[in-house]
Every structure is written in structure tokens, then in C-alpha cells.
Amino acid sequence: MVMYGFSNEWLPMTSHRKFPARTLAAVLASTLVLASCQKQSELPPKPEVQVRAIDAAFVDYGQGVTLTGEIVAHVQTNLSFRVSGQITEWLVDVGAHVTQGEVLARIDPQQQKADVEASEAAVRAAEAQVRQASAAFERQKLLMTKGSTTQELFDQAQTASRTANGALETTRANLGTSRDALSYTELRADAPGIVTVRNAEAGQVVQAAQTMFTVAQDGPRDAIFEVYESLLFERPAEPTIKLALVSDPAVNTEGTISEVSPTIDTATGTVRVKIAMKNTPDRMTLGAPVTGFATSPPVKVLILPWTALSTLNGKPAVWVVKPDDKKVSLRPVTVSAYETGRVLVSKGVEPGEQVVVDGLKMLRPDQVVDVVKEQAQ
Numbered sequence: 001m002v003m004y005g006f007s008n009e010w011l012p013m014t015s016h017r018k019f020p021a022r023t024l025a026a027v028l029a030s031t032l033v034l035a036s037c038q039k040q041s042e043l044p045p046k047p048e049v050q051v052r053a054i055d056a057a058f059v060d061y062g063q064g065v066t067l068t069g070e071i072v073a074h075v076q077t078n079l080s081f082r083v084s085g086q087i088t089e090w091l092v093d094v095g096a097h098v099t100q101g102e103v104l105a106r107i108d109p110q111q112q113k114a115d116v117e118a119s120e121a122a123v124r125a126a127e128a129q130v131r132q133a134s135a136a137f138e139r140q141k142l143l144m145t146k147g148s149t150t151q152e153l154f155d156q157a158q159t160a161s162r163t164a165n166g167a168l169e170t171t172r173a174n175l176g177t178s179r180d181a182l183s184y185t186e187l188r189a190d191a192p193g194i195v196t197v198r199n200a201e202a203g204q205v206v207q208a209a210q211t212m213f214t215v216a217q218d219g220p221r222d223a224i225f226e227v228y229e230s231l232l233f234e235r236p237a238e239p240t241i242k243l244a245l246v247s248d249p250a251v252n253t254e255g256t257i258s259e260v261s262p263t264i265d266t267a268t269g270t271v272r273v274k275i276a277m278k279n280t281p282d283r284m285t286l287g288a289p290v291t292g293f294a295t296s297p298p299v300k301v302l303i304l305p306w307t308a309l310s311t312l313n314g315k316p317a318v319w320v321v322k323p324d325d326k327k328v329s330l331r332p333v334t335v336s337a338y339e340t341g342r343v344l345v346s347k348g349v350e351p352g353e354q355v356v357v358d359g360l361k362m363l364r365p366d367q368v369v370d371v372v373k374e375q376a377q
Helices: 021-041 110-146 151-183
Strands: 049-055 059-061 064-073 076-080 085-090 103-107 186-188 193-198 211-217 221-228 240-245 252-260 270-277 289-295 299-305 310-312 315-321 328-332 334-339 342-347 354-358 369-374
Touching (some): 049 315, 064 193, 064 211, 103 211, 221 252, 221 289, 240 270, 299 334, 299 354, 310 328
Antiparallel strands (some): 049 354, 059 299, 064 221, 076 211, 103 186, 221 270, 299 342, 315 328, 315 354
């Protein structure tokens, strides 16, 4: 008879040997532990993390820069009155095309007319003085030849004649100045062009040299751009800058840098750059918005999608796969430029190395990965 149980009593066995219940329980527990260890050893290995990677291939890349500017005249003239006075009329407005010598505005000429009349009277008086002094000198000259006068009187007459002639020249010069001042009461265009600014108003009292009009002269045109200072550290790969009309890129031309402002705009942090256009299409009128495109000198870079970028101690880094054991390591890199959807790496990766571009969120150093290859951009 066989009896089973787990009490502390002796259990009878068929072999007529008796075992304690505690010993039997220990044997059963050991058997369960061994079975559990065997099951654990038979579990499949943990699957590797699957990532996508590309082989590092450096290419020659020139970064393109596109900015928006406007068309301006190569020569712009600020016109102002040379004399002070009250404006009586202005004859042109912004956008008007003017010819050389055309009257743009006038100021009250009464004071200048009075000066001209006074100068003319002074000239007439000086001319009378010259006639009188000349006649006296001629008489003294005649008397001198006859010995009927003294050398002192002759010299005095000669000096008076010369003084009168000098005074006449002075008054004539003053008359010319007065007439010029009268002509300055009319503001005229010094060259053909288009009026871009008008500050003159009828009844306004203006001072000499105060700007009244700005005229963009006919002829060559320029393109003005506000460029960030960092873009001026390197010269473009080509000396010519491509220009295109914003409203219609098919209207395009080329130009060269003709002027760079020596100062920085404190409000925007930009520098004004002027591009001299080789030829000006008819549709590129004054004030028309244009785009300028230039490329920097080509450099060797590795183009990676933005998903490949990570950080190491606050600096850019990428995950690199070791070819022998497929383990990954985080390596710092130098990024030369950030662009939409991608980064340009110049240092930190050797050609041919595998760079992880997707699936790096769960990576840790020396982790074995399953690599799915992708073609480099």
C-alpha cells in the first residue's frame, strides 16, 4: 500500500523504506527550480534594435543664399534750393518723369529781385566813378607831358582811376551773384529722371540746402539688398549674382557687387549691399522687388536628414555603427549648415562609416543593432 502526503509523519512505501515528508518536499522543490531554469535557458534571445543607416559619402556642396531686394537707380540726386525763402508753387509730384532743366518748384523771388536791382544801381554808380576817374587821369597825363603838373598829382589821378575800375569789377561781380541768387529761386532738375521723393509744399518756408525732391536719374539700375553680416565672411563662388523679378522669375539678369556699406544697421543687424546690373529688363522698374541668388565656394560635406542628429554634452552628434560587431557609438560632429529637413556635416565622420538616420531614440552606447541600409542623399 502506497500512501502520499506532506505531513510530518512517516509515509509507508512499497519498498518497505520510509522517508520523511520534509525530504520529499525538498526534492519536489528542487525539481521545480531545475525545470524553471531549463525553461529560462530555452527562451529565445532578445531581438536586436532595428535601425536605418547610410554609408557616409562626402560630396562637394556649395550653399545657396537667396535674398529679396529692390531695384533702385544707379544715381539718385537730392535736389534743394540754394537760397532760403517761402515756396510759392511746386510743379511735379512723385512718379513724374522730368527732363534736364525742367522747373520743379519756385520760391518767392522778391528779396532776390531787390538785391539784383541794388547791384545794378551799384554798377551804374561804379561806372560813373570810372568815367570820372579816367577823365581826370587823362588830363593829368596830358599835363604831365607839357610839364604843367606835378608827379604827385599825376600819381593820385592814376591811383583813383585804378581804384574806380576795381570797384566797378566788384560791383559787377556782386550783380552776377545777385542774378544767380534770383535764378536759384527756381528749382530745376539737373538730369532726366523720375521723381521718387517730394518734400515741397506751397507756403512752406525752407532753408538753403534743405532737400525738396529726390530724382532717380535715367540710365543704369542697381539692386539693393540687406545682407546679414555672417554672409559677408565668404565671397560667392562666382563674381556674378543672379537676379530675378519676384512676380515673374522668367524676367532675370545678372550683376556684380559694386558697393558694400561700411556700417551695420543697428536695428536689423544687416549690411546694405548694392549690385550693379549688367542690363535692366524693361519690367524691372524702380522699386520692383527682385531676388538675388549666390552660392558659396564648394566644400566637402556629408548630407544627413535631420532625424540623424543627436546631442552629446550639448553639442551635435550622430550614432555610428561599428562594422565588426554592429555596435553603435555616439560621436560628436561639426555641422557646417542647417537646412530645411537636413544637416550638413563637415567633420566627425569618416567616409564609408555607417551613420544611423532613423531609429536612434532607443539606442544606447555599445548596443547591437540590426542595420537596414539606405541610399545616401
